[in-house]
Structures are given as structure tokens and as C-alpha cells.
Amino acid sequence: MPRRVDQKQWIRRQAAVLWAAKGYHATGVQELCDVTGLGKGALYYHIETKQKLLYEISLANLETTIAEAQLIVASDSDATTRLRRLCQHLIRNIAECRPEWTVFAQEINTLRGHYRTEVMDQRARYEQIWSRLIQEGADNAEFREVDRVTVMGILGMHNWTYLWVRPDGSMSADEIANRFCDLILRGLGAEQLEAGAAAEASVGSNDG
Amino acid sequence: MPRRVDQKQWIRRQAAVLWAAKGYHATGVQELCDVTGLGKGALYYHIETKQKLLYEISLANLETTIAEAQLIVASDSDATTRLRRLCQHLIRNIAECRPEWTVFAQEINTLRGHYRTEVMDQRARYEQIWSRLIQEGADNAEFREVDRVTVMGILGMHNWTYLWVRPDGSMSADEIANRFCDLILRGLGAEQLEAGAAAEASVGSNDG
Numbered sequence: 001m002p003r004r005v006d007q008k009q010w011i012r013r014q015a016a017v018l019w020a021a022k023g024y025h026a027t028g029v030q031e032l033c034d035v036t037g038l039g040k041g042a043l044y045y046h047i048e049t050k051q052k053l054l055y056e057i058s059l060a061n062l063e064t065t066i067a068e069a070q071l072i073v074a075s076d077s078d079a080t081t082r083l084r085r086l087c088q089h090l091i092r093n094i095a096e097c098r099p100e101w102t103v104f105a106q107e108i109n110t111l112r113g114h115y116r117t118e119v120m121d122q123r124a125r126y127e128q129i130w131s132r133l134i135q136e137g138a139d140n141a142e143f144r145e146v147d148r149v150t151v152m153g154i155l156g157m158h159n160w161t162y163l164w165v166r167p168d169g170s171m172s173a174d175e176i177a178n179r180f181c182d183l184i185l186r187g188l189g190a191e192q193l194e195a196g197a198a199a200e201a202s203v204g205s206n207d208g
Numbered sequence: 209m210p211r212r213v214d215q216k217q218w219i220r221r222q223a224a225v226l227w228a229a230k231g232y233h234a235t236g237v238q239e240l241c242d243v244t245g246l247g248k249g250a251l252y253y254h255i256e257t258k259q260k261l262l263y264e265i266s267l268a269n270l271e272t273t274i275a276e277a278q279l280i281v282a283s284d285s286d287a288t289t290r291l292r293r294l295c296q297h298l299i300r301n302i303a304e305c306r307p308e309w310t311v312f313a314q315e316i317n318t319l320r321g322h323y324r325t326e327v328m329d330q331r332a333r334y335e336q337i338w339s340r341l342i343q344e345g346a347d348n349a350e351f352r353e354v355d356r357v358t359v360m361g362i363l364g365m366h367n368w369t370y371l372w373v374r375p376d377g378s379m380s381a382d383e384i385a386n387r388f389c390d391l392i393l394r395g396l397g398a399e400q401l402e403a404g405a406a407a408e409a410s411v412g413s414n415d416g
Contacts, residue, residue, distance in 0.1 A: 022317075026318070153384075
């Protein structure tokens with residue numbers, strides 16, 4: 001087991017893998033002790049409660065995704081290129097952190113009280129990043145004007161991939177994102193759809 | 209409680225509502241007795257096992273959806289109109305059967321053995337209906353050629369709405385579907401996007 005600062009992060013990953021496979025409620029704390037090699041006392045020292053661990057898995061995942069997405073949208077490329085990078089980033093993230101996304105998607109109704117509120121707030125913040133970029137593209141006349149439901153549809157298209165995307169799948173995360181983008185960008189009325197744009201965007205997701 | 213043939217269907221609905229709100233594993237059989245007003249003996253007479261009830265909720269929902277979708281695609285309208293109807297049908301269905309779709313989406317990994325295989329097979333059958341219609345549209349030169357990943361993205365866009373669509377929401381299921389279709393049909397390169405097509409398609413989903 002890793003030591004010090006990353007130990008909590010490591011426990012979160014073990015719990016996410018376990019819960020993604022078997023479900024939060026179906027899994028006892030003893031199983032979490034077994035996969036982490038920790039006794040109950042040591043485990044509770046780190047996680048405090050099972051519910052808090054569930055909250056932290058979703059929150060940490062969303063916070064990282066949001067921070068990286070903010071770097072992508074802050075770059076000075078056109079909206080079309082940044083949207084393609086945002087799509088690639090999300091699909092890569094879901095493929096690489098599939099247990100965390102599975103727990104987020106399947107246990108979202110399990111969270112209660114302020115844990116639920118905070119996770120929903122972060123989800124809304126992430127949606128806003130997409131909304132603003134798409135609105136920016138409309139303001140620049142790169143895209144047609146669309147409403148929130150369309151943005152939610154675009155995001156849902158990505159989110160649902162947690163059920164089938166794999167980091168080692170026959171099609172890479174970037175290829176999947178590019179297929180999605182070909183549909184979305186055409187759907188938004190973007191004209192810059194030549195292969196060059198896709199190739200340029202796939203070089204890196206965070207560089208300006 | 210309803211009698212005779214629809215009693216099993218009614219139990220499925222009560223279980224779906226309960227599990228959608230609280231999760232399959234978090235809910236004991238006693239809670240199912242409470243909401244149905246049945247004793248354990250009578251309940252087990254109808255459901256056999258909890259796992260079988262979960263399987264039947266997802267299976268019945270998918271089978272109805274598939275049967276209705278087959279009527280839509282069998283009509284003699286163009287692929288653009290039929291795709292719009294298929295989108296409307298799915299969003300309406302998710303809005304009206306939200307508990308069943310929630311259970312399907314969130315408990316899909318809970319199903320085991322042949323129950324899981326059969327539900328996954330039905331899910332694949334439903335995806336094929338969409339794939340074939342989109343391919344037909346490409347063969348007719350209504351749409352551009354797309355691959356399976358694009359079809360999975362289009363379906364995922366719809367499926368994810370189980371988290372937010374409501375039968376009495378501020379935007380109707382048909383309006384949501386039309387927004388999605390505006391993106392998808394443009395994304396597929398369909399040219400027939402005038403308001404008339406949307407209005408015509410929204411009159412009814414099953415008429416040819």
C-alpha cells in the first residue's frame with residue numbers, strides 16, 4: 001500500500017473499483033478492509049464514514065475534471081477546437097477513471113444531505129463550462145445558438161460511455177471523442193470540420 | 209391493489225419506484241411487502257426471487273420499447289422522419305417509465321448469469337433498430353455514413369436523460385427529443401430540417 005499523502009487517494013480508488021463492480025450497498029466495510037489491507041480502525045481513521053468516502057470519490061473526480069477542463073477552455077484556440085479537446089478530455093477521463101465515473105453515475109441517488117448538494121453543485125459547474133464554451137462559439141458565429149437541453153444532451157452522450165468505454169478498447173478514447181465531435185460540431189453548425197482540425201486537437205488537450 | 213393479469217405488472221412498478229429511489233441492495237423484501245400490501249408468501253408467489261423481479265422490470269421495459277420502436281421503423285416515412293419519431297418515442301418512454309429506466313441504468317451490473325445475458329441481448333436488439341434505420345438513411349443518401357460508436361453516442365444522449373427528464377417537466381418529452389434531433393439530424397448531414405418536419409413527426413409516433 002502507498003504511504004502518506006496519497007494513501008487516502010489510494011483508498012478511494014480501491015473503494016471505487018469495489019463499488020463499481022458490486023455496488024455501494026451490496027458491499028460491506030469488511031470487503032473494503034480486505035482490498036485495502038487495513039483493519040477497521042485504520043480504515044475509519046482515513047474515511048470517517050462510508051457515505052463520506054462515496055462523496056469524496058465523486059467530488060475528487062469532478063474537481064480534477066473541472067480543473068483540467070478550465071485549462072482547456074482558457075486556451076486561445078477557437079471554440080470548435082476547444083470543444084473537440086473538451087470532448088477528448090472527458091472520454092479519456094471516463095476511460096481512465098471508469099470505476100469513479102461508474103460510482104458517480106450509479107450511486108448519485110445514494111448521496112444524502114450536503115454531500116449530495118455539493119456533488120450536484122460540482123456537476124452543475126462542469127456543465128457550465130460546456131455551456132459557456134458553446135455559447136462563446138455561438139457568439140463568435142462558429143456555432144448556431146442552442147439551449148441548455150442541447151448541452152445536457154451533448155454531455156449525456158459522453159457520460160453514458162462509462163458503461164462501455166475502456167482504456168484498452170479497440171477504439172481509443174480520442175477516436176471515440178472524434179466520432180462524437182463529428183456529430184456534435186456538425187450538429188452545432190460548425191464549418192471547420194476538416195481532418196486537420198481533428199488531428200491538431202488530438203496532439204494535446206491542455207496546450208494553448 | 210389491481211387483480212389478476214395486471215397484478216404482476218403492478219408489483220413490478222412498485223418495486224421499480226422503490227428501487228429507483230433507494231437502490232436494489234439497500235431495499236429489503238419487507239419494504240416491498242409494505243408498498244404492495246402483500247405478505248412475504250404472496251409476494252414470493254408472484255416474484256419468485258428478488259433478482260428475477262429486477263430482471264423482469266428491465267426485460268418488460270425493453271420488450272415494450274422494442275415492439276413500439278419496430279412499428280415506428282416499419283412505417284413508410286423517410287429515415288429522417290422515422291428517426292425523429294424514434295427519438296420522441298424513447299424520451300417519452302424514459303419520462304413516463306423513469307423508475308424502470310433508472311433501475312435498468314443503475315442496477316445493470318447487479319444482474320447475474322442468464323438474466324444479465326438476456327437483458328444485454330435485448331439492449332443490443334434495441335440498438336440494432338437505431339443502427340439499421342441510420343444505415344438505411346445513409347443508403348438513401350439522407351444521412352452521411354457513420355459507425356457504431358456514433359450510434360452508441362446518439363443512444364447514450366437519450367439514455368442519460370433518465371437522470372433529469374420528467375413527464376411534467378417545464379419542457380415536454382417531445383420538445384426535448386426535437387432539440388436532440390435538431391443536433392443529431394444536422395450531425396448526420398440530413399437536409400430536411402425545416403420546422404414542418406418536426407411538427408409533422410410530433411403528431412403521432414406510430415402512424416405510417
